[in-house]
Amino acid sequence: MYQRGMGLYLAHCPYHIEYPIEITRRPWPWLRVRKRDYNSTKNESSFDAAAQQPRSSEMTSLVFYGNLTALAYLVIVHILRYRRIRSIVAKYPPLQGTDGKSTSDYCMTPAEAQKIIWTSSLYDHPMLVEKALEFALFKTYGIRTRLQTAILIQTWVHVPITGPGSGVEELPKGADPRGAIALANDDYLYTLSLFIMEPAKWIEKYEWRGLTLLERQAYFVFWSEIGRRMGINNIPGTLEALVEWCEEYEQTNMVPSQTSKTVAELTTALLLYHVPPFARGFGKQAVAALCPERLNRAIMYAGDSTEDYASIADLVYYYRVPEPPVWVIKSVDAVLNLRKLFIRHLCLPRSSPQCYVPFDTTGLGAPGVCPAGVSVCPVSGKQSPNGGPVYRLHPFYANNDPWYIGSPSALGQILANILTVLGIRNPRATPGPQFKPEGYRTEELGPSSFEKSKNS
Template identity: 30%
Template sequence: MDMLNRLLIIIQEQSLSTYIVGGATIIVSYLILVHMLRFRYIHALRRKYPDPTLPLRDARVAEEVFDTTFRYDFPSLGRLSLELALFKTYSVPTISKLLVATGEFSKNAAKRAEDTGLILSEMVDPYAHIEIEKRKQSNVDIDKIEAEQRGRAKTAIERLNEIHGKYDILNGDYLYTLSLFIRQPIQWINRYGWRKLDPLEENAIFRIWYDIGTQMKIKDIPESLDAMNAFHLQYMHENVRYSPSNWKVAQPTVEHLLSIYPRFLHGLVYKVLPALLDPLDVQGFGLTPASKSITRMVDNGLLLQAWIVRHLKLPRFKPTLRTPTKPDKNTNRYKVLFDIYKPVYPDGYCIHELGPDKFKPAKCPIAH
C-alpha cells in the first residue's frame, strides 16, 4: 500500500509540473506572438512609403495610412480623441452662444452626437468601404465601387455644408474646430497610445482633414501641420474664455457620454473631466481644476491601458468601422455595424436626413 501511495504521489507531481510547463509555454508563446505582430501595420506602411511626406502630396496614400491608423491600430483612442476635440470647441463663446441660439442643445443630445459622428464617419470612411468591397470578390467593378463610396462622402460633406449654411459661423471658429480634429488625435495617441505616431501618420491626418476643410469651403487653412498647430495655440489663447453658454452646451454632452456608465460613477466622471482638458478649457467651462491625485490617476490609468494593449493584446485583423458598405436590403437604409450608446437609428439612417429634424427632407432623396 505504501508503495502504491508513493507511486500515485509521483504521478500527481509529474502531472502538475506538466500542466505548469504547458501553461507557461502557452503564455510565453502568446506574448511572443503579440510582440511579433503588434507593429505589423506600421512596419508595412514604413516599408511601402519610406518618404513620410508622401501623404501631403498623394491623397490616396493619406487615405490608406489614415485607415490603418484609425481602423486597426488606434480605433478607440482615435474616436475618444475626436469626441474630446468636439467637446473642447464649446469653450469658445462665439461657438457656444451660436449653438445655444439654435436650441438644438436643449433637445436630444444622443441624436445630435450620433448625427455628428455619422456625418464625420461618412466623410472619412470611403477608403475603408472600398477596400472591404474589393476583398469580398475578385471580379468586382472597382470604378463602380469607387463612385458609390466616394459619392457617399461627397453627400455627407454637402449635408454638413447645408446645415452649417443656415448659421453665421465665423471662419476662425471653423478653422479652430478643424485644428482640433488634427491636433487632438495626434496629441492623445502620442501620449496615451501603445506607440507614438509615425510622421507618415501625422502627415496623413493633416492631409485628410485639410482636404475636408477645403471641401467645406473654409478659408485660409494653414498649409502645414506646424502652421496649423501655431494657429491653434494662438486662437485658443485669444478666444477660449469663460461664458455661461459654454457649460450650457457642454453639460448635455457630458450627460450623454455618461449614459453608458452606472449612475454611481457619474460624480467621479465629473471630477475626472477637468484632468482630460487643457487649463484654458477648464477655465472656459467654469470647472474646478482636477486635483493632483485625480490627474495622476487618470494619466496612469490611460498609460496602463496602453501598456496592456502593446504587450498583451493581438492587433486587429479586421477594420473597426461603424458605417456599413451597403444599405440594408429590406429598408434601403444604412444600419450602423455597432452602437456605442443607446441606438438612435435602429432601422438605419439616410445621410441626407442626418442633422436637426427641422432641416430634415420629407424623404431620403437618394435611392441607395
Template identity: 30%
Template sequence: MDTILHFLSSHPGVKYGGTVLLAYMALVRHLRYKRINVLLKKYPDPTIPLRNHDIAREVAANVSEYEFPFLNVVSLEFALFKTYAIPSISKILAATNEFKNDCLRRADDTVFILLEVTERHARDVRRTMIDGKPDEKEQLNDERRAELAMERLNFLHGHYNIKQDDYLYTLALFVLEPPSFLGRFEWRPLTDLEKNALLAQWIHNGKIMGIQNIPTSVAELEQWALAYETKHAVFAPTNRVIADATIDLLLSLTPSFMHPFGRKVISCLLTDRLRTAFKIAPPPRGLTPIVEGILYARAAFIRHFMLPRRLPLVRTALRANKENKYVPQFHKYKPVYPDGYRIEDLGPAKFVGKCPVSFHASGKTPASSLESL
C-alpha cells in the first residue's frame, strides 16, 4: 500500500486521470440507467403494458431503439433462425425457393414489414426531437403504415398453409428471445416491465394475424414454447437448406476466408437440440467460452464507458419521399431498396403490385379493424 501511495504522490497525473476516469464512469452509469429508472418510476406496476398498448409500445421502443438496438436485432434474427428447426416451417420456406434465389431480399422484406409496425413510436419520437414539435400528419400516417404492414403480412401468409402452432411458436420466440439473448450478452437484463411490453406488443399483433390461444404471461408462453420445441425441433433436410442460406447471408458481412470460422462461432450460440435439428457440428472445445467472453467484455464496456444514445435508432424512413416510397435510413447488408419501397409491394416479386388483403392465420378475413394498432 505504501508503494502505491508513493507512486501516486510521485505521479499526480495518474492520480488525477484516475479521478477523472472514475467520475466519467459514474456519469455513464447514471445516464445509462436513467431512462429505465424513469420508466420504472412512471409505471411501477410491471403488468401495465398488458392492459395499455400505448404504454407497451413506449416501453418496447426503449428496448429496441434506445437501450439495445444492435443485439436486439440479432436476438430477433436468432429467433427467426430457431423457427427453421421446425420441419413444418422449413418445408414451406424451402418450397418457395426465396431463400435459395434471393435470401437477402426475403430477409429485408421480413424486417421492413415488422419494423413498419414496431418502429412506429420511435419514428414519432425521433421526428419530434429533430423538428422540435410533433408532426400530427405523420403520426396519422404512421398508423396507416403499421396497418398496411400488418395487412401485407397477412396477405402474404394467406397464400401458404401455415399451422396455428407454427404461428404461435414464431410469435413466442419474438417475445422470448430478446430477454434471453439480451440477458446473457447485454449491459443489463430486461425488467419485468419490458418483458411484459414485448409480450403485449406481440399479443396485439398476433390477434390481428388471427393467432389463437396466445398465453397471456411470459412464463406460460415460455413453458408452451419449450414443450413445442422439444417435440417438433427435429432434423429435416429443409431445416439445413434454410439454415445454410441464412448463415451465408449473415457471414456475407465478413471476408470469405473467415466463413468457416464464422460457422463455428454461430454454432457456439446454438443449443444441442438446435444443432441436432440442423445437423450443424458442435464448435471446437474452448471456443464457446471465448465467444461468450468477448460478448461479456462488450457488455461491460458499454455498461461502464459508453454514454447512452440521445435519439432512438430507427431504420425505417421518418417520412415518404416524393415518389411516396420509404427509403431505409441505413442498410445492414447490400441495399435491396436503395430508392425506397412501398409497403404494399414488400414480399416475393410475384406478389408485387397485388393489393394487400387481410387474412387471419385461420385463413379468414378478420372482422376487427386495425385502427387500434
C-alpha cells in the first residue's frame, strides 16, 4: 500500500526522477531528484539560437561586403562617368583673365569645337541629341528625307572639319551645289539655331548631366562654321545673341498653319514608327507632352483652312491643341527622370562611340571610311581590291524605313518575320531592294538629281 501510494505521488510530483531507482520503505535517502525544468523549450530555443549564431554571422558579413561592393561600384561609376568631360574641360580652360562663367569666356577653332562636341554627341548623350534634333526638325521631316538628313548631320559631326581630307583649302566656296542653294536666310538661320540650342535644352532637362559652358560654346562655334560654309548670313557673333534672335523669330513666325499640321502628323507617325499599334494612342500624347506649347499651337490638329478666320488670334483660339492629360505628362517626365538617375548612378560610360555612320578621324583614307573632301563622299572613290564597284557606306541602324541597310541574314529575316507576325515590328522595317541595300555615297544624298548608279 505504501509503495503504491508512493508511486502515485512520484508520478504526479513536480520533480523529475533519474532512473533506474528502487522504491523501498525508506526511499528518501536514495532518491536523487531535481526540479522539473518548465523552461526546457526556451532553453532548447536558446541552444538552437547559439547553434545558428555562426550562420547569422555569415549573413551579416555577406550583407556588409555586399553593401561595400555596391558602394564601390557607385564610386567607380561616378569617377568613370565624369572622367571624359573633366579631361576635356581641363584641356580647354577659359580665357586668361575670365572666370569661366559665360560661354564667351571660351575661345576655340571649329576643329577644336568639333572634338569637344564628340563627348556629348557620341559618348555621353547620343540618344538625347538625336531625339532633340528630331523634334527640332519636327516641321520639315519627310520619310526618306529624314534619314538622309540624319546621315548628312552625322557626317558633318564625325568627318574632320579641317585637316587632311576636309577639302577646305582644295575646293572653292560653294563647290558643293547643296551648299550654294539660294537660301531664305532667316529660315535657314533659325534651323541652324535649333541645331545649336535644342540639344542643350533636352540634355539639361532629361540627361544624367547637363552641358558645360565649354560644350555650349563648342556647339555654337561648330554649327556657326557649318552655317557659314552653307552661305547663311548674319549669324550672331555670340550664343546669347543667337538665343535672343531665335526667341524673337519664333514669336513672329511660329503660328498655326495647315501645312504645319499635315507635316506634323506625318512626322509623328515617323517618331512612332516602331511603336506597336495598340500603344500609338499613348505615343501621340507622349509626343505632344514633349513639345513646347508654342509648337503645339503651330501644329494644330483641327480645322481645314486658315482662311476661315479673320485674325491670327481667332486662329490660335480655334486651333488650340488640347494639352495631353496630366497623367501622361507626369508619366513621360517620370520615365525620363528615372532613366537619368539610372544612367548617372548605375551605368558605366560607353567605351566606344555610338554613331550612325562609319567615320575615320585620321584622314588616312582607310578603305570604306575615308574623309576625301567637302563635295565628295567620305569613302574611297577607288575601285575595291576585287575589282568590284566603288566603296559605299551603310548606316549602322535605321530609325524608320531601312534605307541603305544591307540585306539581313537568313536567321535575321526569320526573326524579323516572327516579330512582324506578332505585331511588334513594323512590316516596312525589313530591308529590301526598294531601300537601296547596296549603300550610299554622300554626294548622292539629297534630291533625286544627285543620285547616280550604284556602280558609279
